[in-house]
Amino acid sequence: MTTHPTEQSAPADDTPATSVTSVTFHDHLLPGIEAGRYRITVDQQLPAEHLPGARLDPVAQIVGVRASQFRLDPSWVHAVYPAAHSQGPFHGLLPHITLNPASLPWEREPFTGSIRNPARAPWTALLLFGEGELPGDPNALGATASVTVRALLDGDAAVSGPALDRDAVDPTLLDTPCRVVDVPQALLAQLLPEPSDLAFLAHVRSGGEDAAPADGQSSRPGRDARAVITTARFPDADRGRYVAHLVSLEGHTPPGPQAGGKPVRLVSLHSWTFTSCAASGDGFGRLAGRFAPGNGEHSAAPLRPAPAAGAGLPDELGTLLEQGMVPMTHITDSGERALAWYSGPFLPRVAPELPRPADGHFPDADGLLLHEPHTGTFATGYACAWNVGRALALADPGFATTLVRLRHQGRLRRATDRQYATYRRQLFHSSLSAGPAPRAAAPAAAPTPREQFEELLRGDALDALAASFATPDDSEPQPRTVSATPDEPEPHPQAVRATPTTYRLDAPPRSSAPQPEPQQQPPSLSPSPSPSPDAREAAAWLATLRTLSGVPFDYLVPDQRMLPPESLRLFHVDRGWLHALLDGARSLDRHPGADATTDAELDDLLDGQGPVPTAGLLLRSALVPGWPTLRFEAGAASGNAPVEVIRSEALGADVLLMLFDRMPDRLTISEPPQGLHFGVDEEGNVALRSLAPGEVGRPLGRSVPVGADPALTVTTPAGARVLNVGRLAARLAEDVKPGSPLSPAEFAVQLVRAPEQLTLSFEGTKGTTR
Known part of the structure; x- marks a missing residue:
């Protein structure tokens, strides 16, 4: 089952329409059924209840719906931003991860069953940690601990782990390893948004560079749809190295504001590191701008x-x-x-x-x-x-074998063609000198070898021989081909007959004397084989x-x-x-x-x-x-x-x-449209975009100051700059959608930062950047 949210189609930038690639945002993509254990009961009853056997006992069956829970296939990660091990001015961007399975973030429930999830929040979250914040990874190198699924379910007295139903876990996974990170509870409470705000940090995107053909249902994600999960934390300009973890929230309770509790053990599904440096030249604009003239x-x-x-x-x-x-x-x-x-x-x-x-x-x-x-x-x-x-x-070896076999086949065709042409010439000249054969000739006592060869050519073997070996002689010009018409006399009995759909045969006329014309040629085959x-x-x-x-x-x-x-x-x-x-x-x-x-x-x-x-x-x-x-x-x-x-x-x-x-x-x-980034501009503002039908994504020419508003960007005691997602969504709705709240897709449209591009002209090597 797939939900049908309002379609959010946003062009990658405000370039002319001829170069715009449409990108469509969706709130989420819900699976037909969530992962878990289900009881299926079948109760059948016939209309005539008084008849014997009309009432059948119900049949119940326990089934399990499984989905990724403790590990993530690396091939499912389409892209991450900032790129792994990159260095650049990322302080105005919100790191995010793009996943190929578009429904993956909604295949499970976040937190425990006692926490209601009316906004369809994802069960995964992207958390960003700086150097010195994780006790087990003080240098933000992406270090994690490895435990078995069994040990994770059994729990550890020193940490607060997930409360998961062991019966719902595939028994074959119990002894497989999974990666975990232990996050201080106070730090997790500062970085993780409220449960009701998590839905704004995940959406589904389709279109862009590898868009699939439209199927006529514009509100339904296409085959190229991908899930995007964004963090709420901005990297600092000169903070140094960061590590991003895509973690599972299933089985946890929302962390409280109090400090001093046990660290929270989270399953890390994917992680990567990058370095934020305002003076670095590794941003797209700076990297691409070097190719312009004047940069040596x-x-x-x-x-x-x-x-x-x-x-x-x-x-x-x-x-x-x-x-x-x-x-x-x-x-x-x-x-x-x-x-x-x-x-x-x-x-x-x-x-x-x-x-x-x-x-x-x-x-x-x-x-x-x-x-x-x-x-x-x-x-x-x-x-x-x-x-x-x-x-x-x-x-x-495959090509070498094929080429050698092809050459041997060509030589065999050539040798056979030469021998066959010699025989045909001899047969032609003998037919001209011998005159017409009698209608009823006395049978010879025993066929000669040449007569046996002629009989072989008259039979079915000619088709196989022609299809396999008949090609023109590569050392001689192509022979002239003459096709017989219905008005011509019957060919000489000694002339070779071939299948008319494959070859046309020069047949000598029925005459009692040889033809003296010097231009007359012996019979030949005109093949048309396919490669x-x-x-x-x-x-x-x-x-x-x-x-x-x-x-x-x-x-x-x-x-x-x-x-x-x-x-x-x-x-x-x-x-x-x-x-x-x-x-x-x-x-x-x-x-x-x-x-x-x-x-x-x-x-x-x-x-x-x-x-x-x-x-x-x-x-x-x-x-x-x-x-x-x-x-x-x-x-x-x-x-x-x-x-x-x-x-x-x-x-x-x-x-x-x-x-x-x-x-x-x-x-x-x-930058590719499928890799749109999210964040604020150089002044720390969110540029507002239209949500009107037919104009979704068009810049409105006004913005909301986010970086300078302490109610929208909170600086935590640890020094992290974190978006107040709920307040920001309400503030943006006042400007672009008065009287109605924003959906996750509409929220993503407002945070989009248009891709940068460089245009080079090779006439005089002029370069322009934008």
Whole structure:
């Protein structure tokens, strides 16, 4: 069962409508039945009670509905903010966690059964602790204690644990460990809101970057819905490290204001740490703003090696560096060490076209060692690409086996085709010289081997032979095909007949004399086979390799100085490097003459495997781990078609690679709409947003001072800044919804802080931030 609260659709920001992504907020998503033990009683009675057997005894059955209680699957955590182990100015934001199971916070009841929960408060809460606040984790490193579920249920005299029904717990879980934290009762009373206010700290959100198609029920969360749980505590500007714990409130009683009681043992379902520092540059705005012009090596620029200052290099060497070439040590086959120049697939320029061999494919890496005339050395980039492709192909036994099998099948088809063509030519010429066969010929005493072969071809075996082996000779032009019409005479009895739906046969006319025309050709087959499964599989693997998947990073960026920390670099993709890479992968068991047909088949299939990367960018920044669903929008001034992203993948802890079908003219980097944050602005105010139908989320141009109002932001004796959630909800309702209280979804809309974004223009590398 799902509730249907008023839909709260809030745009991510106040950008033009063409770039707004709709995000929908819901109060909660209730499961059809809550976790617990239930008694099901079935009572059946027939209408005629006076008949024997009309009254049946009731049947009762005890069933248990189970849900997560002591542990949380790590894959259920979609995102946390601030990101784990991050450092930044987070003092104006409320940390939160986003969960994939949208109904998880409402699958159980918080506190004990004696506490009524009319507002549908969640059974989980997000608590934030600073350094020196938790006795078991004084440095806020996320340390927890591990106890078994049995020990948790049995209780500990030194702490106040949850009062849970042992019979309702799955017996198989009793000996499994769970993580717990012991929180001083006075501290918990300061940080945990009132039971009636907990509902405002959890909601369901759908839409955004990965929105599912609408199903026509706008008030019902979609398949992309996720639960969001927010803490009520603000990090301090210079407090240092914090640890956030998603804890279970099931089985507990609301903590009282008195101090000196036993510590409260809470089950920690998930935790992470971060550092709040006002002077840190790890916020999104500061991190992204570095890519704007004027920030030295951080500014967005082409990917090229930069010579050391004052190096005094000759002009020809500086030109090679500007073209993206890096000096490397080259070890020859004889063991000598020499200087060579290496260039990967990513260049700051459009590379000239690489001349191809006559058959279109390089047979080895030696043919790709190019001479660099200015320095008298070799350029080894293409040769390295060939070797990398071959190594990756050999490292994948599935692809290697498929490619070798495909080549053997092609050679078998070619050999069979040659033999069959020879036989057909002999048969054709013999039929022309022998004249028409008599209608009733006397049977031979014994069939000759050739007659047996002819009889085999006339039977069902021809279909199987044709479907498996009939392909045109790859060393000769395609034969001319002539189809017989109904007006033509019956073909010669010795001519081979084939299935008309698969092949068309040149049949010699019925004539008593041979035809002297020199242009007449022997009969031939004109096949139209479809690609084999092996060919499709090999082409798909090669198409993936064409996006440089699996290529070691050192071959993409040969010098780490080309991509310094906190930098964004643009590049063109060298098409010749990709060709060399694929030629190396396709070199397994390849014979240029015998495998021409197979190579042509793979080339045709590769042409239909989507666009080839032409340009891209590399981002090395703390934005990559801190914002896993970072949003990029690439555009081009020329043409109306958008720039297509062919590949977007994190290549390490802090490096992101994106490949495009063409070079973009502008790039917009923004926080993902699904990762909206909550809190106050730089002045400590909550910017009010409209809740009117059709205008939900539109800024109203006025705000409520929260940071400066002691009734709304309480400073606890421990020095924590905690929102008075109930009072803040009532205060916001007076401005945006007079006469009616706010729902959890409406409360979340008011606390939303719009994502920041950076727009870069690559015409002159102008950058703007917002």
